[in-house]
Amino acid sequence: MRTGDFAEWTRRFEDERERRRAEGDPDWARGARLDPAVWAGIQRFQVGEDGDGANLVGKADQAGDGDYARAVRLFVAEERNHARLLARLLAAGGVPTLAGHWSDAVFVRLRRLMGLRLELLVLMIAEVVALRYYRALRDGTDDALTSDVAGRILCDEQRHVPFHCERLHSLLAELPRPARRPVMAAWQLLLLAASLVVATDHGPALRRLGVGRRRFVADVVSSSGPVVRAVLSPRPDAWTNTI
Numbered sequence: 001m002r003t004g005d006f007a008e009w010t011r012r013f014e015d016e017r018e019r020r021r022a023e024g025d026p027d028w029a030r031g032a033r034l035d036p037a038v039w040a041g042i043q044r045f046q047v048g049e050d051g052d053g054a055n056l057v058g059k060a061d062q063a064g065d066g067d068y069a070r071a072v073r074l075f076v077a078e079e080r081n082h083a084r085l086l087a088r089l090l091a092a093g094g095v096p097t098l099a100g101h102w103s104d105a106v107f108v109r110l111r112r113l114m115g116l117r118l119e120l121l122v123l124m125i126a127e128v129v130a131l132r133y134y135r136a137l138r139d140g141t142d143d144a145l146t147s148d149v150a151g152r153i154l155c156d157e158q159r160h161v162p163f164h165c166e167r168l169h170s171l172l173a174e175l176p177r178p179a180r181r182p183v184m185a186a187w188q189l190l191l192l193a194a195s196l197v198v199a200t201d202h203g204p205a206l207r208r209l210g211v212g213r214r215r216f217v218a219d220v221v222s223s224s225g226p227v228v229r230a231v232l233s234p235r236p237d238a239w240t241n242t243i
Contacts, residue, residue, distance in 0.1 A: 006067035009163055013074035016156070020081070025088070026152075032093040032145045038137075039095045041205035045133065046086035047098050048126065049079055056123070059116040068167065075160060082153045089149045117171040121187050124164050125194045128227060131157050132211075132220050133198070140209025165230040172231060184228045188221075195220040 034042075053076030060072040087097050134157060138150035172180045199206065199213040206216050 006065060006071045006166075009071040009166070010067055010074060012159065013071055013078070016159070017074065017077070020152075026085075026145055026148045028088055028092050028145070030092070030145045032089055032143050034093060034141060034143055034146060035205070035208045037204035038141065038146075038208055039090070039093060041133075041202045042086055042090060042137070043095065043098045044201070045130070046083055046090065048130075049083035049086060053079065056116075056119055059119055063116055071163070075163065078156050078160070082156065085149050085153060089146060092145055117168070120164050120168050120171065121183075122190075124161070124168070124227065125187070125191050127157060127160050127164065128191060128223055129194055129198055129220055131161065131223065132195075132216060133202070136206060136209040136211045136216070140211060161227065162230065165227060168231045169233070180232055184231060188224045188228065191224050192217070192221055 053072075057069070057072055057076060060069040063069070090097055131154065134150045134154040138147050138154055141147060172183060175183065195217045199216045202216075203213050206213060211219075
């Protein structure tokens, strides 16, 4: 894929949409049994996935790249599908969804402060943290339905990170060269802070999924290096998932 080829990203999102339609939903009738702490974590992540995406779509439209705007709409649709899958998983376990959570409100407020560049930098923090969480959820439970749902979401998230890396590469290229690395260094510090908050908030759930707080934070932080290289590199499509 050529750098900045968002028509190709649109095709990839559309191909995945058709694949999901052909595959169909998980077998919700199986039900789900999880520790209460794990259910509480799923509730919070479901809130985070359940945004309408209107602000991001509006900024993508203003960027003047029709292919990118179409790809963003498809990305937002995938995020909404994640919220739907998690809501159905909660229902399969007899657990209600939450109306909101303070951590999601903070992320949304930060994302809306300025333009597309800041929006994506903040969004990327949530995406990178989510990669580690959904891997823990997929691999850390013997509940088949939960592993199925987490695996589906993780597969999507592994595409979302390089998609955002590619756009951020072009957005940071608009800054003076000496400013680019400090911006990404600040991003890494914010990622560390976010991972510490999540590890603290989800500590009991992470322990039951076989991932301690320290390991969770260390894994998230170690994943930031490839992301930074992808954003700063002339080939952001070279990003590879390492967590």
